[in-house]
Amino acid sequence: MVLEQFALLAKDWLFIQVLVGGLLIGGVYALVAAGFTMIFGVLKLLNIAHGEFVVLGSYVAYWVFILLGIDPILAIAITLPAAALYGFATYFLAIESVSRKGIEPTIVASFGVLLILQSSMLAAFTGDPRSIVTEFTGESLVFGPIIMPLTKLLAFTLAVAALLVLSLFLNKTQIGKALRAVSQDAEASMLMGIPARALQRLGFVIGSMLAGLTGNVIAMVSSFTPTLGPEFLLKSFVILAIVGIGNVREVIIGGLLLGTVEAFGSFFLGAGMRNVVAYGLLIILLLIKPTGLFSKAEEREV
Amino acid sequence: MLLDVRDIYVEYQRDIEILKGVSISVREGYVSSVIGPNGAGKSTLLKTVMGILKPKRGSIIFDGKKIEGKQPNELVKMGLTYVPQRRSIFPQLTVKENLEMGAWTLRKNESEVRRRMREVLELFPSLSEKINEKAGLLSGGQARMLEIARALMTSPKLLLLDEPSFGLSPLMTNKVYETITDLKKTGITILLVDQNLGKCMELSDYVYVIELGSVRGGGKRDEMPADVKEIIRRWLEAEEGKGVESLSAS
Amino acid sequence: MRGTPLLSVENVVKTFGGVKALDGCSLTIEKGVCTGIIGPNGSGKTTLLNVINGFHKPDSGRVYLNGRRIDKLPPSTICRLGVGRVFQVTKLFNGMTVLENVMVEAVWMKKNLNAVRERALELLRDFGIPLSLKDELAGRLSGGQQKLVDLARALVADPEILLLDEPLAGVHAAIKEKIMKTVNELVREGKTVVFVSHDIPSIMKVAQDVVFMSAGKVLVRGRPDEIRSHEEVITAYLGV
Numbered sequence: 090m091v092l093e094q095f096a097l098l099a100k101d102w103l104f105i106q107v108l109v110g111g112l113l114i115g116g117v118y119a120l121v122a123a124g125f126t127m128i129f130g131v132l133k134l135l136n137i138a139h140g141e142f143v144v145l146g147s148y149v150a151y152w153v154f155i156l157l158g159i160d161p162i163l164a165i166a167i168t169l170p171a172a173a174l175y176g177f178a179t180y181f182l183a184i185e186s187v188s189r190k191g192i193e194p195t196i197v198a199s200f201g202v203l204l205i206l207q208s209s210m211l212a213a214f215t216g217d218p219r220s221i222v223t224e225f226t227g228e229s230l231v232f233g234p235i236i237m238p239l240t241k242l243l244a245f246t247l248a249v250a251a252l253l254v255l256s257l258f259l260n261k262t263q264i265g266k267a268l269r270a271v272s273q274d275a276e277a278s279m280l281m282g283i284p285a286r287a288l289q290r291l292g293f294v295i296g297s298m299l300a301g302l303t304g305n306v307i308a309m310v311s312s313f314t315p316t317l318g319p320e321f322l323l324k325s326f327v328i329l330a331i332v333g334i335g336n337v338r339e340v341i342i343g344g345l346l347l348g349t350v351e352a353f354g355s356f357f358l359g360a361g362m363r364n365v366v367a368y369g370l371l372i373i374l375l376l377i378k379p380t381g382l383f384s385k386a387e388e389r390e391v
Numbered sequence: 392m393l394l395d396v397r398d399i400y401v402e403y404q405r406d407i408e409i410l411k412g413v414s415i416s417v418r419e420g421y422v423s424s425v426i427g428p429n430g431a432g433k434s435t436l437l438k439t440v441m442g443i444l445k446p447k448r449g450s451i452i453f454d455g456k457k458i459e460g461k462q463p464n465e466l467v468k469m470g471l472t473y474v475p476q477r478r479s480i481f482p483q484l485t486v487k488e489n490l491e492m493g494a495w496t497l498r499k500n501e502s503e504v505r506r507r508m509r510e511v512l513e514l515f516p517s518l519s520e521k522i523n524e525k526a527g528l529l530s531g532g533q534a535r536m537l538e539i540a541r542a543l544m545t546s547p548k549l550l551l552l553d554e555p556s557f558g559l560s561p562l563m564t565n566k567v568y569e570t571i572t573d574l575k576k577t578g579i580t581i582l583l584v585d586q587n588l589g590k591c592m593e594l595s596d597y598v599y600v601i602e603l604g605s606v607r608g609g610g611k612r613d614e615m616p617a618d619v620k621e622i623i624r625r626w627l628e629a630e631e632g633k634g635v636e637s638l639s640a641s
Numbered sequence: 642m643r644g645t646p647l648l649s650v651e652n653v654v655k656t657f658g659g660v661k662a663l664d665g666c667s668l669t670i671e672k673g674v675c676t677g678i679i680g681p682n683g684s685g686k687t688t689l690l691n692v693i694n695g696f697h698k699p700d701s702g703r704v705y706l707n708g709r710r711i712d713k714l715p716p717s718t719i720c721r722l723g724v725g726r727v728f729q730v731t732k733l734f735n736g737m738t739v740l741e742n743v744m745v746e747a748v749w750m751k752k753n754l755n756a757v758r759e760r761a762l763e764l765l766r767d768f769g770i771p772l773s774l775k776d777e778l779a780g781r782l783s784g785g786q787q788k789l790v791d792l793a794r795a796l797v798a799d800p801e802i803l804l805l806d807e808p809l810a811g812v813h814a815a816i817k818e819k820i821m822k823t824v825n826e827l828v829r830e831g832k833t834v835v836f837v838s839h840d841i842p843s844i845m846k847v848a849q850d851v852v853f854m855s856a857g858k859v860l861v862r863g864r865p866d867e868i869r870s871h872e873e874v875i876t877a878y879l880g881v
Contacts, residue, residue: 403781407777407781427813428769428813428815428816429769429783429784429785429786429788429789429811429812429813429816430769430770430771430782430783430785430786432783434783434784435783476784476811477784530681530682530683531682531683532682554811557810557811558682558729558807558810558811558839559682559839560680560681560682560839560878561839561841561878561879561880562681562877562878562879562880563681563682564839565880566880586785586810586811586812586813586814588814603771625815626813626814626815627814629814629815629817629818630814630817630818630842631842632817632818632821632842632843632846632847634818634822635818635821635822635825635846635847636825637845637846637847637865638675638825638828638829638847638849
């Protein structure tokens with residue numbers, strides 16, 4: 090049977106089609122992971138509720154579309170400040186004071202945030218799958234044998250654009266460099282007068298905005314429910330297992346890789362196996378290269 | 392006096408007092424050093440001056456202002472700067488970016504940052520060769536130089552140095568001390584903690600001996616009270632290993 | 642001049658992300674001798690110790706202890722074979738008390754508990770750590786004191802070979818002298834010590850055999866006075 094599918098792949102440019110599908114969704118995965126790694130970097134916090142921040146972003150885009158009739162691309166202008174707001178509120182209410190007690194309590198607190206947000210969304214929005222259908226939803230661009238759904242292409246473009254802006258911000262601006270300094274050594278950064286606590290707050294908010302943006306673009310391409318969050322968390326874990334806690338450019342590569350592997354995995358094994366493929370990849374990577382595929386090898390003491 | 396530490400008490404968590412009434416003065420334009428056994432409270436003293444630890448009692452006066460309880464970032468703006476013993480470069484940033492971070496409080500004034508960077512790099516020519524390299528690729532000695540250079544970006548009035556030669560090869564230790572000697576000539580005031588007693592004594596104008604959280608004595612290096620002088624003499628002998636028999640002949 | 646080699650490192654290569662930390666390093670350590678290892682930062686000294694006690698597996702090359710090949714063994718086994726280790730970057734159990742930290746390795750090696758306790762207290766006293774601190778959590782000590790506790794831990798376990806990585810850095814002169822005397826005693830008892838340090842005067846005193854490493858290899862080896870006057874060592878490392 091697998092042989093037949095291999096034969097199928099070779100025919101009609103299907104190989105390229107699957108590849109393109111994987112790459113397009115991979116860009117979106119990279120965006121989730123970028124937000125997750127940003128928060129991890131500045132706070133050393135594994136934000137277990139990161140997936141919920143994504144789903145909240147989807148609901149913001151959804152309701153803006155339903156209630157105000159605003160197209161999901163334009164809705165980004167509302168989703169971003171909304172995500173900044175719920176990110177800041179979470180940080181202020183649940184993370185900041187706990188984070189002084191250490192890393193473990195903070196992870197537990199973020200797990201609490203996951204449960205609260207997920208239950209609240211279930212109560213408020215029900216568990217019914219929602220989706221946004223605009224006039225573009227069914228449209229596709231056709232390049233010879235390759236078909237690209239317009240919304241997916243848009244989602245990919247938006248994700249990559251956002252990541253490029255993020256990369257420029259982190260590498261070219263003084264505040265961006267200071268954020269990187271804080272994530273490398275918060276105490277040392279304070280010794281130069283860098284307001285590390287304020288920047289940690291900023292990093293958390295930026296991470297939330299990236300999550301919100303991801304939610305927004307996901308709402309453009311597929312249906313979603315309040316319980317989808319942990320799946321995005323998993324994708325972030327896998328990507329970070331691929332690239333290590335690295336820079337934005339590496340996160341993009343990791344996202345594209347995961348998207349591609351998943352696409353081929355579900356092509357061969359069926360769409361239901363998509364997460365099995367992702368988990369499998371995670372476990373294999375942790376076994377063979379626990380510091381990340383592209384990391385600079387083992388920690389070395391000299 | 393540029394810095395006056397008056398009778399400070401610092402405790403670690405609730406019950407262990409690390410500093411029990413420490414007073415020292417740092418005179419402007421000179422190198423003062425604090426020496427003493429491990430656990431005496433030397434690093435704690437520097438951290439308390441820098442605002443990383445809060446004294447339970449006592450006062451710290453810097454440049455005529457009370458500073459105890461102030462945050463490190465406020466103190467940087469007032470002209471204090473601190474190089475901890477541990478490695479504290481930002482390894483993923485370039486040497487240049489590290490220096491820019493050192494000038495964070497000046498960042499609104501780009502021409503000033505550039506001017507300062509030129510001045511600082513003149514003192515550290517080995518860093519200008521590596522200016523666009525990631526700081527994580529520097530050797531131990533170069534990284535220490537970068538930490539000191541970075542601390543000088545704000546043109547501080549007082550530089551706090553904690554074990555600048557820690558873990559460095561003899562060659563690099565000499566270079567670091569040469570650099571500190573050069574710095575001394577520029578008129579910057581330095582408060583130094585180092586277990587490298589010989590070097591430390593050579594360089595310092597004022598020396599304080601601290602043991603078990605209290606100042607045993609000190610003052611101008613060449614006018615030290617006899618008992619303190621005797622303690623230091625014994626330590627210097629120990630450093631040379633006078634009491635250790637060499638087995639290499641056997 | 643050379644005695645029986647107790648430990649021999651043969652042609653070891655260890656690479657980290659493209660950088661050769663050890664590049665064909667060969668070295669024999671004689672029984673009952675203190676061998677000093679010096680060399681610039683990054684010359685591979687710590688990596689060599691890590692290969693000997695099994696933290697790093699060499700990419701190629703072999704390590705023999707008493708004629709038995711050990712480079713494939715886990716660190717715990719190598720420890721039980723009598724190789725003790727003191728770290729440059731101290732690794733204490735912060736949730737255990739000072740005394741527990743000093744005793745833990747010896748207790749694990751099934752030494753006599755009372756003797757271990759006595760020796761532990763003696764060493765703490767020697768290293769200037771007030772006995773009032775013995776029941777405090779180790780994480781509460783100053784950086785320098787933690788280093789001394791780590792050294793005491795290794796000494797109490799009484800290994801056949803002791804690997805010391807920069808035991809003198811940041812240590813007060815008077816304690817430094819105690820450490821050197823302790824090493825001398827060990828050597829007199831017939832124990833073997835490998836002593837990595839930048840502290841040249843101390844190395845020259847305490848070691849009978851000095852090895853100069855550079856770029857992952859042994860470059861020069863000899864008696865302390867030979868090494869001290871060796872031109873290459875002076876230009877690359879000691880300075881003038």
